[in-house]
Amino acid sequence: MTTDIDSHAAALRSQGYTVIEDFLKPDVLAEVRRCLAPYLGSHRGRNRFEGTGTERIYTLVARARVFWDIVLDPRILALCERFLQPHYLLTASQAISIGPGEAAQPLHFDDSFHHLPRPRAMISLSTIVAVDAFTLSNGATRLLPASHLWSDAQLTGLAAAADLSGPDSAAALEAQCIQATLPAGACLVFAGTLVHGGGANRSGAARLAFSNQYCQPWARPQENFILGVPTELARAMPVRLQELLGYSIHPPFIGQLTAAHPAKALAPDYENRVVAQARAAGVQLPE
Template sequence: MQTITNRQTFDSTDIDGDALASRLLADGYVIAPALLDPASIDRLCGELDPHFEAASFGRGMFYGAETKRFGAVLRRSREAQEIVMHPSVLHVVESVIGAWCQCLQLNLTQAIEIHPGAPVQAPHRDQDMWAGPKGAMQYMVNVMWALDDFTNENGATRLWPKSHLANPEEMLPDEDAVSAVMPRGSALFFLGSTLHSGGANRSAKPRRGLIMSYCLGWLKPWENQWLAYPPHIARSFPPDVAALAGYRQHLPSLGNYEGQCPSVLLTGDRAPEHLPFTDALKDEHYELMRQYYDGLAAREHEAANGGRDDSGVSLAAK
């Protein structure tokens, strides 16, 4: 197993979002070491500690009997609400997938604790959950936050460099994988098209990480955001966090509630029983409608004037 070298990492004291995005698209992954300050990572871990204690071990070959997971992290941690909106992270995600959607959405938040003895996870590409064509666009960007130091021994995430450029159905040799060794508080960015897996934990302690995943706003997310964060929960979120979690429309009108932006559910005790359906379209849709109605008005005017324009000249003769 190789270890990621400095070529795939960036100094957190001088974050260049464009350079991060460029490296991510070139290699399929990139690390920003120690992107979170120590106080922030301490608050996050303190809020998540009781949930890790209460979480159950997984079932099945993929999730693993030696690994704990839980989702809906934004309602379990206020610090997570800050982290999910990290400006450098959003800049990278927008740069990579923003061209294919009108707005981003949260695909999932998931905390993971790999316990000693956990075997290596089977390699996979997260984009495989969507049936659309692969290779023409990127569907998602994952950000794995290191809640502990990630090492070769404790199950650091494995990645296959440039696998996002390979046949999307191809399984690659294990010896081609690299191990995302990084200090606590670092962020590992990787594409949904990048082949990856959790590593085997050969150490004496569990290894914790937190994935925040962002995808195209018109896709169905892996985690059902409206069940994870129903209105009575989401109304306590900052508006931009609630929007990322699905309480906004993706133009034109996708994800609406009674013909309006679902953010209407976050105001007051309850939304009115009946709401006026309100346009939420792209500029090009409004322009097409204007062209249609202008043409319709011209034809109606022609018909009202017996096929002649305002000067009395036959329109048929022009």
């Protein structure tokens, strides 16, 4: 079955979110589980936002090849192309396992890190893939439909909620949220401007998911993939994935590497250009 990108794009425009139900085939889902299993049990969140009862595994794209294909999924890239400028980047790639007893995550929107006034177009596009089915009791993501269109003034309740040390006083916003119950393997796609948060897990088992997020080519990505993904691994990746990680230029100059294309750094014989130029000029670099 082909995915109707137009319908998904229309839902993103009007509601701020859409669901691709048949996103991962069972064998891919099983591979995701297999690859995440060894990491689970050791990466608890550090605050209310990450969730102290939630495990997060960052830089997924460097952890298993299965995530390469998922980041490059043509349906997701087609949606990115509708909402982001050419040369858009991957900004986050992480697994989220909400443990039993975890409280609801404070409501937020993912591109709030870029402090630009709202209403505005999204700066990032988020995906959350349900590895376990999302239910009302195990922490299905809460969403505030159409909140991607809201202004800063309409989101004043969020400011208090975003103060992670303070009480969550976003009760009025909370009351308007729905929960995205999803079958395992489904993908929730939403605007970086959409208000949402992980749900409370009142079940007896963890809720495993992962989130890949993409951002405008001029925005600083959340994760520094150039440093986080070992160079030898980046070298083995498809060129399109390398580009998404930042081995690319947003013309004319954003992302340049000492006036060269950053992908040059992936050549096995690459030498840092400052070092090479200093040597050629007979200059000692600062120590």
